[in-house]
Amino acid sequence: MQLNLGLVFGLCLAASSALADPITVNDGTHEVTLPDTPHRIVALEFSFVDALASVDVSPVGVADDNDPARIPDEVRDIVGDWTSVGTRPQPSIEAIAALHPDLIIADLDRHSAVYDAFSAIAPTLLLPSRGEDYEGSLRSAALIGKAVDKQSQMQARLEQHRASMADYARRIPDGATMIFGAAREDSFSLHGPDSYDGSVLQSLGINVPEVRAQGGASDFVSLEQLLGLDPDYLLVGHYRRPSIIDTWNGDELWSILKASDGRVISVDPNVWARNRGIMAAEKIAADTLAVLDGSFEQID
Amino acid sequence: MIRALIVLSALTLVALCTGATTITPLQVWHLLLAHNPQDFVVWSHRFPRSLTGILIGAALGVAGALVQGVIRNPLASPDILGVTQGAGLAVAFVLLVFPGVGYLPFFSLLGGAAGAALLMAYNAGIFSPVRFALSGVAVSATFAGVTQFLLLTHPVEVNTALLSLTGSLWARGWPHLGLLLPLIPLMMVAMTLAKPLDVIALGEDTAHALGTRLRLVRWAAITMAVMLTAISVSVAGPVGFVGLVAPHLARRLVGGGHLRLLPTAGMLGAAILLAADTLGRGIAPPAEIPAGVLTAVIGAPYFLWLLFRTR
Numbered sequence: 001m002q003l004n005l006g007l008v009f010g011l012c013l014a015a016s017s018a019l020a021d022p023i024t025v026n027d028g029t030h031e032v033t034l035p036d037t038p039h040r041i042v043a044l045e046f047s048f049v050d051a052l053a054s055v056d057v058s059p060v061g062v063a064d065d066n067d068p069a070r071i072p073d074e075v076r077d078i079v080g081d082w083t084s085v086g087t088r089p090q091p092s093i094e095a096i097a098a099l100h101p102d103l104i105i106a107d108l109d110r111h112s113a114v115y116d117a118f119s120a121i122a123p124t125l126l127l128p129s130r131g132e133d134y135e136g137s138l139r140s141a142a143l144i145g146k147a148v149d150k151q152s153q154m155q156a157r158l159e160q161h162r163a164s165m166a167d168y169a170r171r172i173p174d175g176a177t178m179i180f181g182a183a184r185e186d187s188f189s190l191h192g193p194d195s196y197d198g199s200v201l202q203s204l205g206i207n208v209p210e211v212r213a214q215g216g217a218s219d220f221v222s223l224e225q226l227l228g229l230d231p232d233y234l235l236v237g238h239y240r241r242p243s244i245i246d247t248w249n250g251d252e253l254w255s256i257l258k259a260s261d262g263r264v265i266s267v268d269p270n271v272w273a274r275n276r277g278i279m280a281a282e283k284i285a286a287d288t289l290a291v292l293d294g295s296f297e298q299i300d
Numbered sequence: 301m302i303r304a305l306i307v308l309s310a311l312t313l314v315a316l317c318t319g320a321t322t323i324t325p326l327q328v329w330h331l332l333l334a335h336n337p338q339d340f341v342v343w344s345h346r347f348p349r350s351l352t353g354i355l356i357g358a359a360l361g362v363a364g365a366l367v368q369g370v371i372r373n374p375l376a377s378p379d380i381l382g383v384t385q386g387a388g389l390a391v392a393f394v395l396l397v398f399p400g401v402g403y404l405p406f407f408s409l410l411g412g413a414a415g416a417a418l419l420m421a422y423n424a425g426i427f428s429p430v431r432f433a434l435s436g437v438a439v440s441a442t443f444a445g446v447t448q449f450l451l452l453t454h455p456v457e458v459n460t461a462l463l464s465l466t467g468s469l470w471a472r473g474w475p476h477l478g479l480l481l482p483l484i485p486l487m488m489v490a491m492t493l494a495k496p497l498d499v500i501a502l503g504e505d506t507a508h509a510l511g512t513r514l515r516l517v518r519w520a521a522i523t524m525a526v527m528l529t530a531i532s533v534s535v536a537g538p539v540g541f542v543g544l545v546a547p548h549l550a551r552r553l554v555g556g557g558h559l560r561l562l563p564t565a566g567m568l569g570a571a572i573l574l575a576a577d578t579l580g581r582g583i584a585p586p587a588e589i590p591a592g593v594l595t596a597v598i599g600a601p602y603f604l605w606l607l608f609r610t611r
Contacts, residue, residue, distance in 0.1 A: 066587060085586050090470050092586035094319040097340045114471040120344050220452075 025147045027125045029108070030115075034123050037149040038103035042096050042122075045088060045129035046071055048105040050277025051141035053078040054157045055150040061099045063091040070270050074279050097121045103147060129276060131217050134199040137276045161278050165203065168285035172292060174205040178233040181226075182218070182273050183243035188226070189218045196276045200284045223248050227257060233291060234259040237269030238299075265291050266298045301560055304553065304567040308354070311574050315350045316342060318582040348473040352480060353577045353591070354570040356469075356532040357542055359483045361569020362490055363525040363532075364543030365550065365562050369497040370521040374606055375433035377544035378412075378529040382439035384540065386415025387533035388465055389443045389450075396454040405479055405534040412530030415439060416522060433607065467537040467592020469577045476535045483531055487566060490524050493517060494558035501556055539592045541599020542569050548606075572598075 023034040042061035043049045049071055052059055058079040064070060065087050083099060086092040089110055096104065101122045109130040111118065118124040125147060127140040138158060145154025180197050181190040191198045193208040195217040201208050209229045211219040226234075234257070236245050245264070248254050257264075271283045290296035316328045321341060323331070331342040364377045378384050390411020391404060419439050423432050447465065496517040499507045507514060529543065546569035547561070553568075554560040573591055576598075580589035 086588055090468075090588045090590075092319075092581070092588055093345055093471060094321060094341055094581070095586035097345065098321045116475070117345070117471050117473060121340055 021149065023147060023149055025125060025143055027108075027127055027143060029112070029126050030119075030124075032123050032125055032147075034103060034147065036102075038101075038123075038147065040099060040101045041103045041105065041148070042085060042099060042101040043105045044085070044091055044111060045105070045107045046274055047129045047132070047137055047140065047276040047280065048127070048144060049079060050075055050275060050279050051144040051154075052148065054141065054161075054278045055145055055148065055153045057148050057150065058082070060101065061085045061096060063088045070274055072271060072275060072279065072283060074283070075275075093117055093121070105144065105147075131195075132276060133194060133196055133217075134203055134281060137196065137281075138278070141278055157278065161282065164282060165285055168282075168289055169204045172204050172206065172285075172289055175207065176233060176292065177207045177209060177231045178235065178288070178291075179208055179211075179229065179231045180235040180237065180267070180272050181221075181245075182237045182239055182269060183245045184239045185242070186244060187220050188222075188244050188248075189220050190226070190229070191218045191273070192216075196280075197272050197284055200281050201288065204285055204288060206288065223251060223253055227253060230258045232258060232263060234264045235267045235272065235291070236264060237267055237272050239269055241300075265296060266300070267291075267296075268299050301554055301564050301567075304550070304564045304571070308567045308571045308574070311571050311578070312350055312354065315353075315574050315578040316346050318578055319346060319585060344473065348477055349469050349577070350574060352472045352476055352535065353469050353574045355477070355480045355483050356536050356539065357546075357570035357573030358487065358566035359480075359528040359532045359569070360539065360542040360573070361546035361550070361565040361567070362487050362562055363528040364545075364569070365547035365558070365565035366490060366493065366497075366521045366525040366528075367543070368547050369493075369558060369561075370500065370518050371432070372500065373432060374548070375430075375544075375603075376436075377541075377547075378525055379440065379538075379540050379543060380433055380436035381525075382415030382419045382436055382443060383412040383526050383529045384415075384533055384538040384543075385440040385443035385447070386418075387412035387530040388538040389447045390414075391534055391537075392447045392450050392465055396450050405482075405531045408534035409527060409530040411443075412526045412533065415443060416526050420522075430607075465537045466590045467539040467595075468580070468588070468590030469536055469573075470588050470590065472535060479535055480531065483528060486524060486528055486531075490521075490528075491559075491562060493521050493524070494562055497521065497558040498556075501558075537592065539573060540596050541603065542572050542595055544606075545595075545599050545602055546572055548602075 025032050041052065041059045043052060043059045044063040049059060049062055053075045056078060059082050062082045062084065063086055064084050066084055068076065085095040104118050104122050104124040106118055106124055106126050107129045108126045109128065112126055115124060115126055127143060128136055129140065142154055142158065145151050178201055179190055181188050190211045192211040193199060193202055198208040209231060211221060254260055267287060271280065271287060287296060313325055317323050317325055323342065328342055332347065360378065367376045367378060367381060368374065387408040390407045394404065394407045419436050422435050496512050499510055499512045500517065504514060547565040549568050550561050550564035554564045572595065576591040576594040580591050580594055583589060
């Protein structure tokens with residue numbers, strides 16, 4: 001009897017640990033249940049890696065466009081190495097499956113059409129990242145914190161983040177007009193107030209002009225349309241060199257641009273356009289402060 | 301024909317073995333027999349994806365052979381007829397402007413038919429192979445341009461649409477295979493056209509004298525080709541040049557008799573698309589190069605060579 005009781009007790013203990021803490025997260029489109037704390041996580045957007053790094057969790061696989069350097073050093077220093085699963089728009093389904101993940105974090109915009117393929121491999125969270133604004137990315141980070149069973153650590157990190165952003169906002173003078181644009185060889189796309197970096201700038205007290213009424217988060221503009229907006233500061237992320245901005249530089253019209261007297265600043269497109277999240281926002285804030293007080297070192 | 305079948309089977313095996321993880325043929329065989337849901341890579345991913353590629357490639361090959369048979373023009377193919385891009389435009393339009401509206405292959409069919417009708421109307425009466433090919437390219441380019449415009453003006457919904465428009469087999473699986481099932485009876489029905497197409501190959505006057513109902517055969521073959529192409533496009537997007545290259549290769553292998561030409565073109569079409577997809581997956585994993593890009597890399601120079609030769 002004594003032995004039986006011990007056995008029953010042992011079994012109960014085993015059962016309770018086997019059934020330990022199923023985590024349920026509602027990502028807005030699906031209710032995802034994780035049987036246990038996930039340890040093999042595949043992240044299909046950079047902002048998800050940022051969120052994981054914020055609570056010291058390392059993903060096993062990342063859709064890093066086959067170029068890990070696109071993710072900021074700060075994030076890579078924390079999470080270490082991962083296996084690339086290909087590009088963000090079309091990650092390799094096989095490479096993801098080969099990692100035997102227990103959680104996949106996919107982008108609502110890029111990957112909702114292939115949700116079924118991912119969820120056949122592992123429980124899949126579909127969170128907004130691409131085209132998401134600042135507050136939205138923090139909400140996604142909070143959900144990721146919950147999914148990896150680090151809810152309280154994520155809350156603490158978010159509070160620390162809000163405090164440091166408030167500190168940046170205090171040091172950044174209000175009222176300057178600033179806008180970021182991504183430059184390729186043949187196109188220039190401005191990120192308006194609804195974009196990620198635009199909404200970060202606005203939270204810091206910077207004015208971000210609306211590119212066009214009922215426009216998207218980012219809009220392609222011509223040189224003339226850019227002149228119509230005429231921001232105090234124009235931040236440019238050059239995806240390719242020479243970019244269209246280098247071409248416009250030689251144009252007569254360019255000299256009319258208010259910012260053309262030294263306030264067209266070349267910034268890192270990885271920080272300003274490709275990455276979103278907690279650390280990404282802090283980097284944008286630090287860059288902005290440095291641009292305004294003149295200590296910013298431009299990117300080639 | 302047998303050779304084409306052997307090539308296709310061998311390619312299927314290679315397709316199932318290669319990818320981000322390499323699996324031996326023996327393991328593949330066991331996994332296929334077991335088909336358990338735990339084995340994701342072969343049973344839930346590579347196998348349905350390869351079947352999708354085989355069906356679509358075969359449909360495009362047969363469609364190309366039908367069009368070339370009835371128009372008696374080596375440059376003719378569903379791409380050149382404006383069917384592929386017309387179907388692509390219809391798919392983009394439905395996905396971007398009326399998202400969530402019903403059965404995609406149906407709209408794809410409407411677009412493909414519209415493309416073919418436009419080209420046939422333009423070329424009614426006078427018939428010069430080069431004029432036909434060039435106007436077809438113009439129609440296709442116009443449709444592709446309108447598709448680009450739609451993509452640019454709907455930046456938010458673009459990703460879902462792009463997935464259906466890249467001409468690739470990425471993330472295609474069992475559900476897509478269901479949409480493609482009508483292709484099988486369609487290809488069988490197409491075989492009934494083999495005899496009349498052989499007669500047409502003797503020349504229109506001879507065909508007429510032998511009692512072939514030219515208009516009926518022409519309509520049936522074009523309609524069939526449009527349906528085969530449009531259904532394929534609704535799943536994989538516009539995959540170019542398979543419908544052009546496969547029938548040419550088939551003619552070299554088995555000659556011009558349609559009873560052998562049609563199935564051989566189908567098998568070669570399947571082999572080409574499958575090879576393109578396998579290469580795209582296996583060349584530098586985890587990168588995925590869309591199959592449509594690879595078929596274009598091979599097909600476009602081939603088209604130029606044909607154009608050069610027919611002048």
